[in-house]
Amino acid sequence: MPALFRQADRARINNQSGFMMTIHNIDKKCKGAWTMEKQQPNDEAPHILIIDDDDRIRGLLQQFLSDHGLRVTTAENTKIARNFLQSLAFDLLIVDIMMPGEDGISFTKSFRKTSSIPVLMLTAKSDINDRIVGLETGADDYLSKPFEPRELLLRTNNILRRLGPPADATIELISFGPFSFNLERGELKRGEEIVRLTDREKEMMRIFCQAAGDCVPRHTLLADPESAGERTVDVQINRLRRKLEADITNPVYLHTVRGVGYRLLIEQ
Secondary structure, eight states, X not given: OOOTTSSSSEEEEETTTEEEXXXXXXXXXXXXXXXXXXXXXXXXXXXXXXXXXXXXXXXXXXXXXXXXXXXXXXXXXXXXXXXHHHHSOOSEEEEESOOSSSOHHHHHHHHTTTOOOOEEEEESXXXXXXXXXXXXXXXXXXXXXXXXXXXXXXXXXXXXXXXXXXXXXXXXXXXXXXXXXXXXXXXXXXXXXXXXXXXXXXXXXXXXXXXXXXXXXXXXXXXXXXXXXXXXXXXXXXXXXXXXXSOTTSOSSEEEETTXXXXXXXXX
């Protein structure tokens, strides 16, 4: 399969934006990427926000991801993106780093202070330091141009899969003490402040919340059900408690059920 952006990569240096996109018959070159069976998105499909200043790239990404069952909204700059984020719900952001005005790094760093929605960064930069900076700002994944369209789709689906299955529509938000947890987004808040969770911690919080205050056995909390290392669960619980409890030696919300497992005291 041809690389979607092999000839659409930013190859020329520009004093204002660093790289400019050169596109030569990209539509013709990309036909091979659309040979997979198309899936029209429905109202329940994950919603992706693409932020890229290049019109052709936005259009191609939107068409490709939409043809594979995802709902897609695009923004040509971060100002427009912020307006969308205030009025629409998204499951994933795909953000280009090299943009005029506020770049993708600055945007992601600011965005991460108030939201835990996953971010996949796109860039023509391939230097390892640039990738590290992108991940340090809060990006969940990083894809360098040129890339294969299948790889973009796989990375997108992998991130969405880590969010877990959607929660029951009648139970979206679980509250306990000053905390609230959104099951669909895997987002924990203390008041209005986002509490940053790892993917593993999000999975554990979903399990606790779906148990509705009942005890959850240790083996249920194992990332690998075939593993016998239940002690690793205890370590992960201690890390989660540090984000929930004022005193982890005297927990108020995440209790140990001796010899069995753990339970989260939630408001019914």
